Amino acid sequence: MSKLILSLDGGGIRGAATTQFLVHVENTLEEKYGLSIRDCVDFYAGTSTGSIIALGLATTSLTMQQINELYNDDNAKQIFSPTEGIFEIDGLNAPKYQAEGKTRLLAQHMGKATLGDTPKDKHVLAVSYGVESRKPQIIKTTNDNHKSLLACEVADASSAAPTFFPTKEMALNGVEEEFWLIDGAVVANNPTMCAIAEAKHAWGDIPVDDMRVISIGTGYRTRKINGLASQKWGGLQWITKGHLVDILTDERVVAYQAGTICKKGSYIRVNAEMRIQPGLPYPPDDAMDDVSTSNIKRLKSMGDFWFSRYGDAVVDMMAAKYTGDSLDRIDANTGNPRPIVAP
Numbered sequence: 168m169s170k171l172i173l174s175l176d177g178g179g180i181r182g183a184a185t186t187q188f189l190v191h192v193e194n195t196l197e198e199k200y201g202l203s204i205r206d207c208v209d210f211y212a213g214t215s216t217g218s219i220i221a222l223g224l225a226t227t228s229l230t231m232q233q234i235n236e237l238y239n240d241d242n243a244k245q246i247f248s249p250t251e252g253i254f255e256i257d258g259l260n261a262p263k264y265q266a267e268g269k270t271r272l273l274a275q276h277m278g279k280a281t282l283g284d285t286p287k288d289k290h291v292l293a294v295s296y297g298v299e300s301r302k303p304q305i306i307k308t309t310n311d312n313h314k315s316l317l318a319c320e321v322a323d324a325s326s327a328a329p330t331f332f333p334t335k336e337m338a339l340n341g342v343e344e345e346f347w348l349i350d351g352a353v354v355a356n357n358p359t360m361c362a363i364a365e366a367k368h369a370w371g372d373i374p375v376d377d378m379r380v381i382s383i384g385t386g387y388r389t390r391k392i393n394g395l396a397s398q399k400w401g402g403l404q405w406i407t408k409g410h411l412v413d414i415l416t417d418e419r420v421v422a423y424q425a426g427t428i429c430k431k432g433s434y435i436r437v438n439a440e441m442r443i444q445p446g447l448p449y450p451p452d453d454a455m456d457d458v459s460t461s462n463i464k465r466l467k468s469m470g471d472f473w474f475s476r477y478g479d480a481v482v483d484m485m486a487a488k489y490t491g492d493s494l495d496r497i498d499a500n501t502g503n504p505r506p507i508v509a510p
């Protein structure tokens with residue numbers, strides 16, 4: 168029997184597009200097949216904001232609508248609460264935002280849920296990075312030592328984006344040693360390949376050809392970087408002008424890998440460039456921390472746009488009824504998803 172992976176990218180407040188899209192999926196899935204997302208998904212994977220959504224679905228009783236409502240104006244301003252100090256300069260010599268608001272909000276909504284609360288024979292993973300060990304830390308239900316970890320703390324660590332939020336301290340692997348963790352986006356902003364690898368570990372008898380994969384992005388940035396000027400940039404300029412964190416978190420290599428190894432018709436990549444295109448006349452700002460009321464509204468509209476383009480395919484794939492081509496991100500010239508054609 169095939170297994171379904173739901174993989175969710177990082178992207179800060181841009182996760183509002185993901186949750187809006189998934190609310191539409193949930194509602195249509197119920198209307199068409201009498202199913203919920205939780206009925207269909209076998210393995211959840213998330214990085215950063217995607218880990219918040221994935222862990223919310225896997226370990227808590229929050230409805231998809233309630234998870235969507237987390238991405239509202241008031242909550243966003245609590246999460247992105249600026250660090251205050253005379254000598255603290257916008258993420259250059261201190262984290263741009265305090266951690267307290269994000270930590271408090273996650274604990275409030277996820278409560279005491281742990282990774283061990285994931286239903287039997289289902290799994291979840293969240294990607295983070297250990298700065299002292301200098302290696303990725305994949306926090307997952309396939310590791311029994313991780314099952315006692317609080318979902319809110321795992322989500323907090325996976326979303327501790329460097330320069331934006333402070334490093335998160337956590338005990339892992341059933342030992343007293345403390346790990347200092349940052350946002351997993353620095354190694355896998357798109358956690359799809361991590362999910363496929365862990366699914367093989369969890370269900371060794373299930374071949375990749377029997378995996379269905381729905382991978383959802385948070386919008387692709389198209390803001391131009393001045394190549395000529397970059398020849399003379401040092402570290403400060405790469406952070407402030409070159410948006411170095413965004414370059415390091417580019418997700419397209421993973422999307423290419425997943426689309427290549429998955430069987431024809433078993434992979435859908437939901438994403439789009441954040442620029443004007445057919446069906447998206449008012450694209451959102453591409454910053455991960457633009458929490459203005461107008462931008463959150465535009466992010467939700469992008470989620471609506473995605474559903475208008477991918478909705479039927481994703482709902483059918485959730486229910487194991489999809490018979491079309493694998494699909495890649497939306498072509499901005501046509502406003503429609505690119506089919507992935509096997510060589």
